[in-house]
């Protein structure tokens with residue numbers, strides 16, 4: 001074998017479940033969430049959280065609406081023990097929140113765990129042992145019966161300790177760790193053994209948790225395993241079926257979603273998927289997936305900045321900019337066709353209708369993101385993005401032909417800097433190339449008279465400081481001015497297109513005018529602004545002439 005040799009590996013065995021039901025089901029409500037950030041997330045950190053960090057993350061989890069929170073492994077470490085004590089002694093656990101703690105099926109650890117929980121009103125004690133073939137054979141050196149015994153004894157010890165403290169409302173949870181790498185008939189056998197000890201009922205159920213401790217198959221196989229379990233375990237009504245997926249193959253969320261279809265009631269996971277190796281199942285992603293389907297996720301994720309700040313501070317792990325739903329770049333379109341589609345859809349989206357915006361699966365405003373971030377311009381962007389930015393930030397509604405021309409200018413500038421062009425730079429490029437105020441031709445003054453059904457204009461235009469007196473007639477001020485320019489310069493000038501709009505409202509409103517001229521067979525565009533619409537239109541004409549002048553390199557009027 002060479003170093004990189006796939007023959008070293010075997011495919012995960014599939015489950016024979018010909019009448020599987022999960023593929024034809026849909027998710028219609030949020031599962032019961034259990035956060036394991038403070039335990040599974042914590043145990044995977046380079047530097048596990050101290051009590052202060054745990055306190056901050058706890059406060060966030062409660063604020064987001066988690067009702068079941070695994071707070072640690074109190075028998076394993078002093079900070080976890082101290083944190084449990086602080087929660088209880090400082091009365092930090094809201095009435096509707098239940099703390100959960102993890103422990104191995106080992107007597108000394110179980111005893112210490114119950115010590116840590118003294119005085120709690122309600123708690124979930126979560127005991128586990130590994131059931132998979134490889135763990136049986138290579139870690140524990142036990143056969144099936146030996147592994148089942150560990151589970152049975154662990155369950156009995158948990159029950160014994162709980163019985164000493166009837167003042168607390170206990171819930172028992174058992175995890176067949178490495179469930180997804182265990183033979184299904186054996187998992188059912190072990191869980192039956194645990195339930196024989198606990199004697200759960202529909203009124204007082206236990207939690208049976210089915211982890212894909214290491215994700216090693218496609219999510220459909222995991223869903224088959226969960227459905228197998230759900231349909232082969234006795235007393236299904238006396239247990240809450242919980243799943244706990246990891247993300248080794250990048251499908252932690254998908255596996256949990258399919259598991260819910262397959263009958264899971266409860267999902268364990270962490271914020272942004274922090275956890276062992278490639279992480280736990282990401283609750284924020286799964287909850288937002290539900291939200292985007294019109295389902296209440298039963299978690300308040302409306303303030304991502306706070307969630308990101310607290311989790312980053314507590315885990316030391318930064319959020320990837322493309323993290324689903326919450327990454328800095330996920331509501332940003334750089335490419336031209338996406339920008340164009342977003343701009344058109346946003347224009348048509350009505351307040352009271354269902355969200356229908358291409359490339360934006362949810363309204364970024366729901367997560368406190370504004371449309372500022374939606375469209376950013378680089379060399380991959382087209383006219384849509386450029387137009388969007390100018391309209392959003394400067395109130396300029398460019399006609400299509402001008403969008404096309406400006407986009408070419410912006411693209412060149414972006415290529416030159418090999419990167420993003422911000423809104424102010426786009427605006428500056430627009431002014432520099434299409435607006436006359438710094439050009440060679442400038443309107444000094446004009447007068448318009450209505451004569452015999454026509455307009456006559458007398459205008460003073462400077463070209464490079466040389467003043468020229470122009471006179472012309474036409475239908476309206478614009479065509480009279482064009483007529484004057486043609487007479488003076490001897491050039492053939494036609495207006496190909498013209499548009500104008502107000503910027504702002506009230507007495508401060510400015511007029512924007514955009515014109516495209518055909519000058520001796522060549523098209524040139526220009527734009528101008530003025531408090532007076534006629535002035536704006538005449539200046540826009542001079543802007544276009546300035547472009548012609550710059551392109552031809554010769555004077556227009558003095559030529």
Ligand SMILES: CC(=O)SCCNC(=O)CCNC(=O)[C@H](O)C(C)(C)COP(=O)(O)OP(=O)(O)OC[C@H]1O[C@@H](n2cnc3c(N)ncnc32)[C@H](O)[C@@H]1OP(=O)(O)O
Pocket residue numbers: 040043073075076077103104105106109128129130139140150177213
């Ligand atoms: C998939 C998961 O995430 S499971 C949770 C894993 N999380 C953690 O382990 C974090 C906290 N754990 C720890 O700090 C330590 O493991 C402790 C303090 C709990 C225990 O430490 P230690 O007793 O020193 O040893 P260690 O964890 O290596 O224990 C291994 C022993 O426990 C046994 N064991 C491991 N898991 C279990 C279990 N769930 N139930 C019963 N016995 C177990 C092993 O077979 C091994 O036995 P051996 O010593 O006879 O060979």
Ligand SMILES: CC(C)C(=O)C(=O)O
Pocket residue numbers: 040102128175177178209211212213214244246
């Ligand atoms: C203890 C169990 C639930 C676990 O963390 C896992 O299997 O990943």
